[in-house]
Amino acid sequence: MKKFAILLAAAPLALAACSSETTATDAAAESSEAAAPITAEEVTAAQTAWGEGIVAIGKAFTEEGDFRAAADAHIKKFYAYGDGTTILFKPTLAAEDQFRGDFEGAMSYFVGTEGSEDKGFAIKPWTAVRWENEGTVVDSDSAMAMGNYYFTDTDGNDTKVEYSFGYVRGDDGELKINLHHSSVPFGG
Structure with missing residues (x-):
């Protein structure tokens, strides 16, 4: 016993x-x-998922859903805000407030803020985002990609935008954007 x-x-x-x-x-x-070292395949997957997130924000807006919650989730998922990382974000349609180093600035750009230049890039809405990488550079714990991405509107028209994105691995193990620069091509 x-x-x-x-x-x-x-x-x-x-x-x-x-x-x-x-x-x-x-x-x-x-x-x-x-x-784990970052791979080029992870960068491609992150780009695709980022584009799908932009489309989802616009869809939520169009369907009178909680587009702000969709944008909040998108920014938290794809950007390294809050991971103790410096974020360099220069969005396409920003002239007065050119750089968005904090979460609130990114949110304003994606969904708009009354009385500001931000009209809500992600709530346009877009129906697709297509990426054409000029190149991707992977350096073990960081990666950079540059090229053109095309945003398709509800009429099927594409808007071509030039981009440079930098990636680091976030605290959750997923790729996070620490550099986002985009601009409309020079018109001459």
């Missing part, structure tokens, strides 16, 4: 030890994932 009592007393300690090992293993795996 004493042996049985000792086993019963030891069981929670053994389970706790196993649980601690699992937690430590999970934490090591997450840390390893967060430190």
Whole structure:
């Protein structure tokens, strides 16, 4: 009977030890994932998902849904605001407030702010975003891509925009934008 009592007393300690090992293993795996080198394929996937997010914001606006919540989620998912990273964001249609180094500035650009130059780029709405990379440079823990992206409106017309995006791996292991510069091509 004493042996049985000792086993019963030891069981929670053994389970706790196993649980601690699992937690430590999970934490090591997450840390390893967060430190994994960035790949060109991840950059392409991040670009596609970013474009889909822009379309989703416009769709939410058109359908009278919570487009601000969609924009909030988009910015948090794709930009490194809040990860302790400096963000360099120069949006296409910004002249008075050219640079958007904080979350609120990005939000204003995407959904608009009354009394400002921001009319809500993402709520236009756009139906598709197509990327044509001129090139992608990957340097283990960061990546840069440059090229043209095309925003398709509801009439099927494309607006060509030039871009340079920089990426880092966020605290969650996903790619985050730390540089976003876009502009309309020079007209001459």
